[in-house]
Amino acid sequence: MKTPEKMLELHNLKKTGHRLMILTILKESDRFLSADDLYMKMKEEDENISLSTVYRIxxxxxxxxxxxxxxxxxxxxxxxELAHEAHGHRLICTNCHKVVYVEDCPVHNFEDAISEEYDFDIKRHKLDFYGLCSECKAELSS
Amino acid sequence: MKTPEKMLELHNLKKTGHRLMILTILKESDRFLSADDLYMKMKEEDENISLSTVYRIxxxxxxxxxxxxxxxxxxxxxxxELAHEAHGHRLICTNCHKVVYVEDCPVHNFEDAISEEYDFDIKRHKLDFYGLCSECKAELSS
DNA sequence: ATGCAAATGCAAATGGTTCGCATTTGTGTT
DNA sequence: AACACAAATGCGAACCATTTGCATTTGCAT
Incomplete structure (x- = not known):
């Protein structure tokens, strides 16, 4: 995966400490983060940033x-979350909110079939799975 | 499909004009509606209701x-939207926002496979398709 | 017809997100 | 290395969808 620096260069974005930090935090996170989650994590690391800047970034x-x-x-x-390069779908733990990304897709054939059947020009789909990750499954059954 | 009256009876809910009207509007709608959409439709029909009541209902x-x-x-x-009794997925037109509900599901096998592979106990999934309905497809290509 | 829990209206509060504007900063150019 | 200027930032106020408190009304079992 690209470094935060590369990501900014690639898109002609100025390299500011805030932007690099946000990318780094997202990169290291195994779950989704809200603007406020990011804001608080940055405060913890003594990064002086305002919430509106987080939103703008x-x-x-x-x-x-x-x-x-x-x-x-x-x-x-x-x-x-950091965007994924390949198409895939997410397993989201409803207990700890950990996310696993699976680069596989079971719906393309179905998509073609229903596009035909309903005369719909399907452009994309959104598919997420919700359940318990192995840790939470073990923890909650004990 | 059940009548609005039946739906309320079935759940031991008092039959108020507001509730019946909301169910009727939802029943007749071929797209999703926001609380405010409902509120405005009711105002148009001279139903005197407050927005917070719409939210509470x-x-x-x-x-x-x-x-x-x-x-x-x-x-x-x-x-x-009115809840569907059978499991299925939605085709949502990104242009006119019309929704078609398809009572079919292409992911159960996949779900079993990845449950195994990732040791995830998948409880449910969310799958929606976005694209253009036949009318909008025709309209936009002209 | 009566009583009471549930439903409602209204206004105020809330919470997430966006915006306006003054100030600062990154970066291409001299 | 200093300059210039567009872009980025901080701060507070504004915004919008939604929720809540509380006084009043209403559906419905008795």
Whole structure:
């Protein structure tokens, strides 16, 4: 995976400490983060940033497709993750909120079939799986 | 499909004009509606209701699984539809927002396979298709 | 017809996100 | 290395969808 620096260069974005830090945090996170999650993590590391800057940086990243904005069932906030290069789908743990990305897709054939059947020109789909990851499964059954 | 009256009876909910009207509007709609959409439609029909009541009625209906709350890519509001009895997935027109519900599911096998592979206990999934319905496809290509 | 829990209206509060504007900073150019 | 200027940032206020508190009304079992 690209380094945060490379990501910014690639999109002609200025390399600011804030932007690099946000990319680094997202890169190291195994779950989605809200703007406020990022803001608080940065405060913890003594990065002086304002919440509106976090929002603006994320807006820029989403526009450039460096970051994806995600809606999940368990939160009404918009959550963010580093964008994935390959098409795939997510396994989301409803207990700890960990996310695993699976680069595989079971719906393309179905998509063709229903495009035909319903005369719909399907452009994309959104498929997420919700359940318990192995740790939470073990923990909750004990 | 059940009548609005039956739906309320079935769940021991008082039959108020507001509730019946909301169910009727949702029943007749071929797309998702926001609380505010419902509020405005009711005002148009001279139903005197307050927006907070619309929210409270919807909250009750969602709790009873009479109505589903839906998040879609093109709106940050929560949208509502009558709940479907059978499992299926939606084709959502990104242009006119019409929704077609397809009572078929292409992912169960895949779900079993990845449950195994990632040791995830998958409880449910969310799959929506976005594209153009036949009318919009025709209209936009002309 | 009566009583009471549930439903409603209204206004205020909330929470996430966006915006306006003054100030600072990164970076290409001299 | 200093300059210039567009872009990035901080701060607070604004915004919008949704929720809540509380006083009043209403459906419905008795």
């Amino acid at each position: 994320l807006e820029t990243f989403v526009l450039k497709s460096i970051v994806s904005a995600v809606n999940v069932e368990f939160s009404k906030k918009v959550l963010y | 919807l909250e009750t209906f969602v709790l009873k699984s009479i109505v589903s709350a839906v998040n879609v890519e093109f709106s940050k509001k929560v949208l509502y």
